[in-house]
Amino acid sequence: MERYDLKARRIPDTTIRRLPAYLRALMVTGQERITSEVLGHLAGYTSEQVRKDLAYFGAFGTRGVGYDAGLLADEIRRILQLDHGVRAVVVGAGRLGTALVRHTDETASDVSIAAVVDINPEVIGRVVDHLTVESLDKLEVLISEREIGMGIIAVPPGGAQAVLDRLVASGIRAVLSFVPKALTVTNPDVFVQHIDLTLEMQALAYFVGQSHPSVR
Amino acid sequence: MERYDLKARRIPDTTIRRLPAYLRALMVTGQERITSEVLGHLAGYTSEQVRKDLAYFGAFGTRGVGYDAGLLADEIRRILQLDHGVRAVVVGAGRLGTALVRHTDETASDVSIAAVVDINPEVIGRVVDHLTVESLDKLEVLISEREIGMGIIAVPPGGAQAVLDRLVASGIRAVLSFVPKALTVTNPDVFVQHIDLTLEMQALAYFVGQSHPSVR
DNA sequence: CTATGTGAAGGTGTTCACAGCA
DNA sequence: TGCTGTGAACACCTTCACATAG
Numbered sequence: 001m002e003r004y005d006l007k008a009r010r011i012p013d014t015t016i017r018r019l020p021a022y023l024r025a026l027m028v029t030g031q032e033r034i035t036s037e038v039l040g041h042l043a044g045y046t047s048e049q050v051r052k053d054l055a056y057f058g059a060f061g062t063r064g065v066g067y068d069a070g071l072l073a074d075e076i077r078r079i080l081q082l083d084h085g086v087r088a089v090v091v092g093a094g095r096l097g098t099a100l101v102r103h104t105d106e107t108a109s110d111v112s113i114a115a116v117v118d119i120n121p122e123v124i125g126r127v128v129d130h131l132t133v134e135s136l137d138k139l140e141v142l143i144s145e146r147e148i149g150m151g152i153i154a155v156p157p158g159g160a161q162a163v164l165d166r167l168v169a170s171g172i173r174a175v176l177s178f179v180p181k182a183l184t185v186t187n188p189d190v191f192v193q194h195i196d197l198t199l200e201m202q203a204l205a206y207f208v209g210q211s212h213p214s215v216r
Numbered sequence: 217m218e219r220y221d222l223k224a225r226r227i228p229d230t231t232i233r234r235l236p237a238y239l240r241a242l243m244v245t246g247q248e249r250i251t252s253e254v255l256g257h258l259a260g261y262t263s264e265q266v267r268k269d270l271a272y273f274g275a276f277g278t279r280g281v282g283y284d285a286g287l288l289a290d291e292i293r294r295i296l297q298l299d300h301g302v303r304a305v306v307v308g309a310g311r312l313g314t315a316l317v318r319h320t321d322e323t324a325s326d327v328s329i330a331a332v333v334d335i336n337p338e339v340i341g342r343v344v345d346h347l348t349v350e351s352l353d354k355l356e357v358l359i360s361e362r363e364i365g366m367g368i369i370a371v372p373p374g375g376a377q378a379v380l381d382r383l384v385a386s387g388i389r390a391v392l393s394f395v396p397k398a399l400t401v402t403n404p405d406v407f408v409q410h411i412d413l414t415l416e417m418q419a420l421a422y423f424v425g426q427s428h429p430s431v432r
Numbered sequence: 433c434t435a436t437g438t439g440a441a442g443g444t445g446t447t448c449a450c451a452g453c454a
Numbered sequence: 455t456g457c458t459g460t461g462a463a464c465a466c467c468t469t470c471a472c473a474t475a476g
Contacts, residue, residue, distance in 0.1 A: 019418075062454065251434095
């Protein structure tokens, strides 16, 4: 009964990363119907890009008309597995970790935080929104009991690799890391996304002085 | 006296984005000398990638030996303009905005926050680390007086586009946006980097169930 | 003999242009 | 006629392979 996996086409990462933007754009318009032109404009991409991306998964539009916004949103949610109720564990209940929990609570994003753990005894037991910070020791148990499929790492660089290894060993296949350090993973089925503010800002510095870089 | 601009080669964005990772790796090793192999490993890339990236800007290594870590770090800082003391303004002093100020203070990243502004009278005047939150009205004045070259937008979606327009009108050419919405900019000299946590997590959800995607 | 620097080959993602269908 | 869906052309980035220099 798998719908998309059977096609066995390799989907570009870039396509996957644009789908959530399309989903948001579909939510914003109250419209019933929407063209790839409008959808692309709202999401910040071109109409060709929209059509190509969607074509990897099937033909959801009507020629000469456009797409049914509600139906297309449902398709995208299914593709991204957002209809499965994806649950994540936040490792590290420092300033960043707690901010992440609150953020996710506020924005109904179809991904929920199901557990927060920390290694520091002083922090364990504290309440963050609807969750109590648990011990890092219970990481594997919590992942299993609460059927967690995503890991979010918000610990200092020192302990990050060990945390990642434990997440992977527990069957986690999608990880978001805020650690200011390169982490390695051998299992090719595991996808790790890094968000590194310092690196981001340093790269941006390059463009500060970049007036008129010849053409484009 | 320009060193790199004269070459007029178009540098791939991907290269620019890897340079900060190389810089960090160079800081981590106490070593005097380093090979592209080791540097790549530390930063999470291949040795060929390292050499190609650096070759866009010149020949900094010694054949048969490797690179001088300190010299190479200086080169990268110069390329990224991190030797110029890049200053940024944070627009929006909410939870995220203040967290950004503190984060940047803690991690000496060669990019400093030189001003924080907000539109909310209740927030204006508050002290965040070494800065006092100023009125959004003074945005242009602050950018000019404090020679700010980078903008960081951490406001709700509603006011974000207007903020971006004002930043661009003030001559800002590098912007980091945390706004959960696509922003548009017509000036091709302006570079806008989006960090959107909700989109990031939704994209990751796709990989949660992605076991063994055939080959690779 | 080692590790850099680089043209050439290869691969991946985007844009074009239009055929196909409502 | 209008907009989708898609092969083909294109552009970009990465990997390969080796000439080059110390």
